[in-house]
Amino acid sequence: xxxxxxxxxxxxxxxxxxxxxxxxxxxxxxxxxxxxxxxxxxxxxxxxxxxxxxxxxxxxxxxxxxxxxxxxxxxxxxxxxxxxxxxxxxxxxxxxxxxxxxxxxxxxxxxxxxxxxxxxxxxxxxxxxxxxxxxxxxxxxxxxxxxxxxxxxxxxxxxxxxxxxxxxxxxxxxxxxxxxxxxxxxxxxxxxxxxxxxxxxxxxxxxxxxxxxxxxxxxxxxxxxxxxxxxxxxxxxxxxxxxxxxxxxxxxxxxxxxxxxxxxxxxxxxxxxxxxxxxxxxxxxxxxxxxxxxxxxxxxxxxxxxxxxxxxxxxxxxxxxxxxxxxxxxxxxxxxxxxxxxxxxxxxxxxxxxxxxxxxxxxxxxxxxxxxxxxxxxxxxxxxxxxxxxxxxxxxxxxxxxxxxxxxxxxxxxxxxxxxxxxxxxxxxxxxxxxxxxxxxxxxxxxxxxxxxxxxxxxxx
Amino acid sequence: xxxxxxxxxxxxxxxxxxxxxxxxxxxxxxxxxxxxxxxxxxxxxxxxxxxxxxxxxxxxxxxxxxxxxxxxxxxxxxxxxxxxxxxxxxxxxxxxxxxxxxxxxxxxxxxxxxxxxxxxxxxxxxxxxxxxxxxxxxxxxxxxxxxxxxxxxxxxxxxxxxxxxxxxxxxxxxxxxxxxxxxxxxxxxxxxxxxxxxxxxxxxxxxxxxxxxxxxxxxxxxxxxxxxxxxxxxxxxxxxxxxxxxxxxxxxxxxxxxxxxxxxxxxxxxxxxxxxxxxxxxxxxxxxxxxxxxxxxxxxxxxxxxxxxxxxxxxxxxxxxxxxxxxxxxxxxxxxxxxxxxxxxxxxxxxxxxxxxxxxxxxxxxxxxxxxxxxxxxxxxxxxxxxxxx
Numbered sequence: 001x002x003x004x005x006x007x008x009x010x011x012x013x014x015x016x017x018x019x020x021x022x023x024x025x026x027x028x029x030x031x032x033x034x035x036x037x038x039x040x041x042x043x044x045x046x047x048x049x050x051x052x053x054x055x056x057x058x059x060x061x062x063x064x065x066x067x068x069x070x071x072x073x074x075x076x077x078x079x080x081x082x083x084x085x086x087x088x089x090x091x092x093x094x095x096x097x098x099x100x101x102x103x104x105x106x107x108x109x110x111x112x113x114x115x116x117x118x119x120x121x122x123x124x125x126x127x128x129x130x131x132x133x134x135x136x137x138x139x140x141x142x143x144x145x146x147x148x149x150x151x152x153x154x155x156x157x158x159x160x161x162x163x164x165x166x167x168x169x170x171x172x173x174x175x176x177x178x179x180x181x182x183x184x185x186x187x188x189x190x191x192x193x194x195x196x197x198x199x200x201x202x203x204x205x206x207x208x209x210x211x212x213x214x215x216x217x218x219x220x221x222x223x224x225x226x227x228x229x230x231x232x233x234x235x236x237x238x239x240x241x242x243x244x245x246x247x248x249x250x251x252x253x254x255x256x257x258x259x260x261x262x263x264x265x266x267x268x269x270x271x272x273x274x275x276x277x278x279x280x281x282x283x284x285x286x287x288x289x290x291x292x293x294x295x296x297x298x299x300x301x302x303x304x305x306x307x308x309x310x311x312x313x314x315x316x317x318x319x320x321x322x323x324x325x326x327x328x329x330x331x332x333x334x335x336x337x338x339x340x341x342x343x344x345x346x347x348x349x350x351x352x353x354x355x356x357x358x359x360x361x362x363x364x365x366x367x368x369x370x371x372x373x374x375x376x377x378x379x380x381x382x383x384x385x386x387x388x389x390x391x392x393x394x395x396x397x398x399x400x401x402x403x404x405x406x407x408x409x410x411x412x413x414x415x416x417x418x419x420x421x422x423x424x425x426x427x428x429x430x431x432x433x434x435x436x437x438x439x440x441x442x443x444x445x446x447x448x449x450x451x452x453x454x455x456x457x458x459x460x461x
Numbered sequence: 462x463x464x465x466x467x468x469x470x471x472x473x474x475x476x477x478x479x480x481x482x483x484x485x486x487x488x489x490x491x492x493x494x495x496x497x498x499x500x501x502x503x504x505x506x507x508x509x510x511x512x513x514x515x516x517x518x519x520x521x522x523x524x525x526x527x528x529x530x531x532x533x534x535x536x537x538x539x540x541x542x543x544x545x546x547x548x549x550x551x552x553x554x555x556x557x558x559x560x561x562x563x564x565x566x567x568x569x570x571x572x573x574x575x576x577x578x579x580x581x582x583x584x585x586x587x588x589x590x591x592x593x594x595x596x597x598x599x600x601x602x603x604x605x606x607x608x609x610x611x612x613x614x615x616x617x618x619x620x621x622x623x624x625x626x627x628x629x630x631x632x633x634x635x636x637x638x639x640x641x642x643x644x645x646x647x648x649x650x651x652x653x654x655x656x657x658x659x660x661x662x663x664x665x666x667x668x669x670x671x672x673x674x675x676x677x678x679x680x681x682x683x684x685x686x687x688x689x690x691x692x693x694x695x696x697x698x699x700x701x702x703x704x705x706x707x708x709x710x711x712x713x714x715x716x717x718x719x720x721x722x723x724x725x726x727x728x729x730x731x732x733x734x735x736x737x738x739x740x741x742x743x744x745x746x747x748x749x750x751x752x753x754x755x756x757x758x759x760x761x762x763x764x765x766x767x768x769x770x771x772x773x774x775x776x777x778x779x780x781x782x783x784x785x786x787x788x789x790x791x792x793x794x795x796x797x798x799x800x801x802x803x804x805x806x807x808x809x810x811x812x813x814x815x816x817x818x819x820x821x822x823x824x825x826x827x828x829x830x831x832x833x834x835x836x837x838x839x840x841x842x843x844x845x846x847x848x849x850x851x
Contacts, residue, residue: 091738103742270729377716391620398500401507401612409692409761441736445692445759449749452742 004327010114012040013309014301014316016072018112021320023078025329032085038072042309044143088442090268103452110296110323115303119256122363122418123371126228135256139165148174150252154237156180158357159258163208176217177250182360184222194352259306260417267439275432279306280359282436288340290319311346314339364421374415376408381422388426395435409445412437464653468494471647471657473635475501478790479663480618481805487625494655498634501619505665508766510722511611513799514551516603521823523574529803540621544614550700551606555598560705564601576603592697592754608701608712640784659786659812666769668791676783679829681792684770685726685734691758693717709747721748726765736763770794778824
């Protein structure tokens with residue numbers, strides 16, 4: 001019988017549930033976690049020694065967070081958990097993993113990618129002013145170290161995270177100067193029937209909004225940013241609403257437009273991608289169980305497509321069952337069906353959420369020419385537009401070659417989405433038609449003097 | 462529905478060679494259709510190291526590289542951009558006295574070709590280039606060699622040709638090329654058929670298959686030079702660095718990133734290559750040895766490409782031995798960026814005047830086709846060759 005050496009990348013809700021399902025069948029997966037403690041971004045744990053209760057840290061979700069943490073705690077003796085591990089390269093059946101300055105080759109026979117997501121951001125004037133954060137980043141600061149990004153914070157963008165983080169900041173004692181939603185009230189009204197499929201989620205959202213309103217926080221809809229003010233530090237934000245421009249004083253801004261999947265490893269491993277209309281982004285092609293186009297590689301959680309923490313738990317477990325099935329191990333087919341049904345239901349709720357908080361498709365077009373899109377390489381929107389006009393660049397990789405967009409430290413992880421939106425507008429095409437940036441190793445910058453082990457440990461398959 | 466075009470010259474391949482041929486032909490008013498499978502300058506021409514170097518080339522390439530040097534001096538007039546081209550100097554290092562002797566012998570052999578090589582001993586090196594590692598024995602400095610940005614330069618040749626009226630078609634993959642006795646017929650599936658009096662085979666690593674289809678099989682192989690780039694660093698180095706015998710080469714761009722090449726990537730399909738996990742570690746280790754200042758720097762990207770290579774590391778350049786009107790220019794063996802513009806000009810001369818003003822006999826295709834194809838099966842030389850060697 002062939003040896004199965006499963007590796008899971010990521011120890012968020014998807015990775016932990018995947019590990020649990022594999023361990024239940026007697027496998028001992030390697031779990032590579034970029035974080036220092038399990039939980040991923042959504043259930044990120046503070047460093048040891050921080051004494052805040054889970055209910056303070058995670059609010060309504062504290063039971064789910066606790067369940068994920070407890071599960072991982074129970075699994076620790078049965079898995080090979082490697083925190084602080086950056087998977088910076090992937091090729092064939094081997095991963096290159098940087099940990100404590102040393103790169104080790106980690107072989108696998110089967111791989112579950114549960115790589116999570118980062119904020120999706122579109123630039124606007126002043127977005128590089130110190131004090132401007134992404135929504136997710138502002139939440140990480142709060143969860144991880146109990147820091148607020150400022151004492152008077154404006155939250156801007158759209159999506160459920162917008163109200164959640166604003167609420168968490170207010171509860172933590174920060175002043176929330178305003179919540180500015182780019183979606184319109186009518187969008188949310190239209191999505192109401194769909195949202196009724198998830199009464200719990202709807203109730204939480206309404207609760208956050210109600211609580212914020214009751215505590216005097218101005219909530220505005222149908223907003224577009226005009227500019228962040230301030231030099232060394234944010235002093236305010238002006239925005240447009242109903243044809244009027246208004247300014248709100250603040251010393252920090254948290255903003256984001258939903259999330260963007262971390263797909264670099266899937267790309268390096270040769271997985272096929274498809275344009276995911278709901279995410280407005282490219283995500284790995286997968287079946288209902290999470291199988292990618294490459295045999296033995298599975299994708300789960302927000303790294304596969306944006307679906308939130310609950311779906312991540314379901315898709316992580318589902319992917320693990322697919323792995324078991326593919327290795328002819330015992331797997332619970334009935335459970336697999338239940339998971340798929342729940343994921344399908346979740347997907348319908350996601351449709352409604354997308355309708356409630358639609359992506360502001362006109363934002364990219366309105367970005368001024370002198371606004372920096374790619375901050376690693378300091379490439380402006382105007383540079384992208386001129387390159388598209390003067391050279392006929394119609395495709396992202398061509399745009400990258402000609403302008404340096406996405407060529408810096410982040411390799412397009414942060415700016416790629418915005419650049420694609422700007423290019424699509426500039427050439428009058430759909431985002432799906434301008435392609436996606438090809439990925440090269442390393443996934444994140446690595447020291448030149450990194451110590452590489454030349455050969456992987458032996459794997460028998 | 463097949464579109465049919467009649468033209469004077471059809472060119473397969475929109476790399477720096479094919480596109481500069483189109484440009485020089487258009488300067489003389491010759492009708493040209495250029496067919497590029499991907500985007501102009503998107504393959505080897507656009508993803509290479511960016512060395513613009515004469516030093517290190519064999520004697521047979523000297524007239525060509527000299528002419529190319531003149532053309533590089535006119536780059537903005539040629540293609541409308543400066544392409545980040547700088548005559549920074551090219552410093553070739555020796556790590557042993559034996560290698561130093563080879564650099565000296567090379568200097569003596571290539572006198573008269575305008576390179577003005579300057580030999581530097583260890584002391585002179587550390588005075589001028591204090592950032593070099595301690596184990597250097599000496600070097601040879603070529604003051605007017607330099608580097609440029611291939612991402613910008615190579616596509617610009619295609620645009621310049623197009624601006625002068627060349628019919629440049631990107632995303633057109635040639636599926637067959639033949640001669641019907643009077644004209645060349647070049648087809649791209651059922652979409653397009655180009656008929657021409659002349660055909661230029663400038664298809665880089667893919668050119669061997671067109672040569673073969675005209676009965677001229679050559680031992681062209683594909684190589685995948687491995688590259689990496691660091692995050693931007695304070696500028697410490699202007700020269701482009703090479704090493705006697707090859708192995709590693711490095712330059713720093715104005716923005717501060719160090720571009721470093723050495724070793725090979727790996728093939729990942731018939732037309733693709735990837736950096737290859739086995740080699741990136743060696744490249745990083747060699748880089749910090751060559752440039753200790755990189756100890757604290759971060760690598761932000763590895764990449765490679767697909768380049769045509771010939772066993773003698775010289776291109777195939779000149780008329781077909783079998784089909785009148787067919788001209789080959791391929792197999793530039795990882796050292797084509799600098800000579801590319803001159804190769805294009807030579808091709809235009811071959812078409813317009815029937816001969817080249819630069820000696821190109823050493824690059825005749827017959828040197829392989831006559832050899833009964835024994836060379837086809839010959840394994841790739843074990844000596845490590847890089848863009849910077851020999």
